[in-house]
Amino acid sequence: MERRPLGRTGLEVTPLGFGAFKIGRNEGIKYPEPYLIPSDDEVARLLDGILDLGINLIDTAPAYGTSEERIGQCLASRRDEYLLSSKAGEQWKDGHSCYDFSPEAIRRSVQESLSRLQTDHLDLLLLHSDGSDLQLQQDGVLPNLLRSLRDAGMARAIGMSGKSSDGMHAALEWADVVMLEYNIDDTTMEPVIRAAADQGVGVLVKKGLGSGHLMRKPPLHS
Numbered sequence: 001m002e003r004r005p006l007g008r009t010g011l012e013v014t015p016l017g018f019g020a021f022k023i024g025r026n027e028g029i030k031y032p033e034p035y036l037i038p039s040d041d042e043v044a045r046l047l048d049g050i051l052d053l054g055i056n057l058i059d060t061a062p063a064y065g066t067s068e069e070r071i072g073q074c075l076a077s078r079r080d081e082y083l084l085s086s087k088a089g090e091q092w093k094d095g096h097s098c099y100d101f102s103p104e105a106i107r108r109s110v111q112e113s114l115s116r117l118q119t120d121h122l123d124l125l126l127l128h129s130d131g132s133d134l135q136l137q138q139d140g141v142l143p144n145l146l147r148s149l150r151d152a153g154m155a156r157a158i159g160m161s162g163k164s165s166d167g168m169h170a171a172l173e174w175a176d177v178v179m180l181e182y183n184i185d186d187t188t189m190e191p192v193i194r195a196a197a198d199q200g201v202g203v204l205v206k207k208g209l210g211s212g213h214l215m216r217k218p219p220l221h222s
């Protein structure tokens, strides 16, 4: 499968990645329909199949239930075949999202992710924003912390998965990569994507199909 440079990170990614939310969590979801979490056998076949297809990017997070643990169990032996993106700042506990962006919590979260994922480094480490994108980065503490984790070898590239256009614009100042929503129904982030391209910041698109909601709309007729 084709590989493209991810901004100036030096990483090369396939145009399609695998978002690993649905293998770990089915509560508190934004999808149109409920679903069952796949069994261990199904997850093993799915994850092996993704790599066998040539897809080389997997995105997960501590907030995705058992997703990180399952990726570690199934794919630790194939770790050199994929780039691993995970996040910090949000946890999923007792059916609720909990956010803690204190430096200690972020550091601890990354260490726990590495342990669950059975690896010594992430390829991408993203702040998992609660929506307050600008506040999270305005005093520079979290960008500096992520830089120090990158310098320590815990992640090869850093950035933020955010929700607001101004927050994502601000992140271009320090991030190697941003993750943002972009699809045919919501093109708000287009100027951010263009600015990221100009500045050599990689862009990962989340919700490219509107989390499945787009598929429920009647087709457009010309």
Ligand SMILES: NC(=O)c1ccc[n+]([C@@H]2O[C@H](COP(=O)([O-])OP(=O)(O)OC[C@H]3O[C@@H](n4cnc5c(N)ncnc54)[C@H](OP(=O)(O)O)[C@@H]3O)[C@@H](O)[C@H]2O)c1
Pocket (backbone or CB within 6 Å): 018, 019, 020, 021, 022, 031, 059, 060, 128, 129, 161, 162, 179, 205, 206, 207, 208, 209, 210, 211, 212, 213, 215
């Ligand atoms: N805050 C964050 O950082 C954040 C937020 C959201 C997402 N993400 C990342 O982005 C990944 C993908 O997010 P997403 O799942 O919202 O992305 P998406 O690609 O917009 O939506 C995928 C959903 O669309 C459904 N779908 C696809 N084709 C369909 C069709 N032809 N008919 C009906 N349904 C169809 C899929 O169903 P099936 O599963 O049945 O195929 C799945 O439920 C996540 O796993 C996560 O890694 C990050």
